[in-house]
Amino acid sequence: MTAAAGGPESRMYGLTIETKGLTKRFGQQVAVNALDLVVPQGAVFGFLGPNGSGKTTTIRMLLGLAAASAGTVKLLGMEMPGQFREVLPRVGALVEGPAFYPFLSGSENLHRLDAATRHAAPGTRKARVDQALERVGLSHAAGKRVHAYSLGMKQRLGIANALLSPRELLVLDEPTNGLDPQGTREVRNLVRSLAADGTTVFVSSHLLAEVEQICTHAAVMSAGRLVAQGPLPDLRRSGSARIRVVTPDGGPAASVLARLGLAPEPAPEQPDGQVVMAALAGLGADTGRPAPEDIVAHLVAGGVRVRGFVVERESLEDRFVALTGEGFDVVQ
Amino acid sequence: MSSSVRPETLGTADATDAAPPGGWGLSLFWSELRVLFGRRRTWALLLALAAIPVLIAVAVRLSSAVPAGRGPAFLDRISQNGLFVAFTAMLVSVPLFLPLTVGVVAGDTIAGEANLGTLRYLLVAPTGRVRLLLVKYAGALAFCLAAPLTVGLAGAAIGAALFPVGPVTLLSGDVIEPPQAALRILLIAAYLAVSLAGLSAVGLFLSTLTVVPVGAMAATVVVSVVSQVLDQLPQLEWLHPWLFSHYWLGFGDLLRQPLLWDSFASNALLQAGYVAVFGALAYGRFVTKDILS
Incomplete structure (x- = not known):
């Protein structure tokens, strides 16, 4: 058997x-x-x-x-x-x-x-x-x-x-x-x-x-x-991605990003510089948004000293919380 | 593979299964015996039972002659013949000590596994629920035999150590030699084991109702006490032959020559009835139960 x-x-x-x-x-x-x-x-x-x-x-x-x-x-x-x-x-x-x-x-x-x-x-x-x-x-x-x-x-x-x-x-x-x-x-x-x-x-x-x-x-x-x-x-x-820039020049970075059509938001400062984040709705050419490498080029051209640049995909955790609710008072 | 699918029950069709390489659950039965008799609690129960004849024998040894006719039956004969320690102790342990220890073991059968959480692992191993119930009950029966055997053997041993051993005068007046008397001790142990089979089935059923083993144990012991109390009430005479404790003290027939098997047979029949009824109840409860522990 x-x-x-x-x-x-x-x-x-x-x-x-x-x-x-x-x-x-x-x-x-x-x-x-x-x-x-x-x-x-x-x-x-x-x-x-x-x-x-x-x-x-x-x-x-x-x-x-x-x-x-x-x-x-x-x-x-x-x-x-x-x-x-x-x-x-x-x-x-x-x-x-x-x-x-x-x-x-x-x-x-x-x-x-x-x-x-x-x-x-x-x-x-x-x-x-x-x-x-x-x-x-x-x-x-x-x-x-x-x-x-x-x-x-x-x-x-x-x-x-x-x-x-x-x-x-x-x-x-x-x-x-x-x-x-x-x-x-x-x-x-x-x-x-x-x-x-x-x-x-x-x-x-x-x-x-x-x-x-x-x-x-x-x-x-x-x-x-x-x-x-x-x-x-x-x-x-099904979630989105966002970029994260670490730089000593927070203000200029934000304005460069805004010029590119992104919505920069300041994030908590790190020891190695200020952090600016921006949602990157849909990566790729078809969306009309700049590619990550182009964003870096624009930042550098705009005189922003880039110490770190990361494209963060939404983590499973974010997705999970989006699906099941935040905090302890989740649906029972 | 011909297997009957019964969605309303959870894996009950054991009996239709062909013998697997591991044998008919024999492997699990041995494992059950090892777990039961390997754990300290079981040894504590058996030691407590063995202490009964020891206490009796020491008390008789230390006191002056017991006046005839006082105390439990056979007590007055102990100082002449040590083998009577075994008979006295078995008699004394019937109303409380044996049901108490059997209640602990039978009440623990399913509830104990549920309480440890091992029940779910046994079932997904998989052990069929019927097979597990049978193995658990068989384990409880093994203890039902071990318990009176412990009392009898400890009694014979301590009796032989403290008192002279000689031919035993039976209730019928006949005299048998010590080897035959030892055989009678084993017979009485078997009688008591059969007597406790019904109570074990009750305990098994109660054990399927809860995940708190102490609850099932206590309930089983209470049931045995209630049965014995009811057996004492003359107003309920019609009920007496149906009480599982009715023949518990009826092993006097085994101390006659020739042996009378009447009470043994009536007892066995009654216990078989209890095993059938409470076994069926335990089956009905356990095979459909959601194991959430």
Whole structure:
């Protein structure tokens, strides 16, 4: 059956996750509202949204932990939760933080969870556990009780659990939570290397910089709804770019920019000079706006001593805030 | 791959699945036993149970002769024959100590995993929900056997250490040799294990209702106390044969020659009924439950 399950059928399908009208209601409250999620095979998919926007509830429904109030879920081309027995062994998951038996050691915990996997061969269990621990850098703490683990170590152990068997899909809910910068970096590298092997990775996060660095696709949730979804460049493109000039001659710079038809605005001063910024609506010749290199030429010709010049594309964070609202009082 | 898709339940069709390479959940069952009997709490429970016969034996040893007919049954015979420590201790532990420890283990089955958060990882491993329920219940049953066995064996051991051991006079007046008496101790432990099966099923069901294991444990113990209190009320005589604790003290038949299996059989039937009803309730609750912990 593994041959059939991993075979061409699901490959041809092309979509690793597909939901249609996925909805979850808790009483009156609609936690997830008519979600149409499309995760192509091989993508590193960032699942974004503020806290309480329904990300984890969605993940629970994807994995069959919670039943959908309406709508359907397909993982690896198969129905969930109906075909969970064929689907889930090929899916590694980290759901809402790691959870382990504190009185067992790290490696005992993994043995336990592997024993719960019906298709995992007991013969190779020890080797696979050791390998997974090594992959997340926990070999030295394998015999230690999880009780004594730091949050970051538990997080790594959670990721090790997701890597116990070869997986076609990894669902990682906030994988860098509690990790120090080194750990975060390692997780990033791990995700990249897994993606390079062809594993589809579905990462939920509210750390946008994180997502920006590793993801090929993203979706943004807000108040239970999907407000944007697609390849990362497409998501960013819909935003605008702006230039940022660092110079000791703030005033002249602003007037040069104004002459070019831009709307300069002063920004907080930096140690190496004043900063002038201006929105650059649509880069390129067709817009009639000057190209960045021409702007620099004009500035220099106008006697402005340019110490720094940057074209800033709108960051994912700006886009995210534009989509989900600013501050703590986001829509609930 | 023929698998029945039932959208209204979350992965229940375990029974239709072909045997996987890992075996029929046996791997998970061993893991369950390792987790259950590897943790300190279980050992503390068993040690507490083992302390009961030790306390009894030491108390009898230190006191002057126990007057016949006072105290729990068999108590007056201990000083002549140490094996009676086991019988006395098993009798004494039935109303409270055994239900208490079984309540802790049975109440912890699902709620404990939910509380740790490991439940979601077991389920996405994936472990089918029915399979997990069965394995968890099997683990609780293993404890139901271990608990009275601990009392009996600790009783026999401390009895043999502090008192002479000799032929045992049964309730029927027949006399059996110590090896046969040891066999009777094991039989009574088996009887008590069966007796506790119903309570374990109740605990398993209660455990599916909450993510707070202490709540399920306490509720299970309360249920066992209520059942025993109801069994004492003559006004409710019609109800008595239906109470799961009704035959708990009925193992006297196992101390006769020849062995009488009547109460064993009635008890087993009653417990099977409880297992069926509360097993079904636990199933109904657990397979449709949203795991949000």
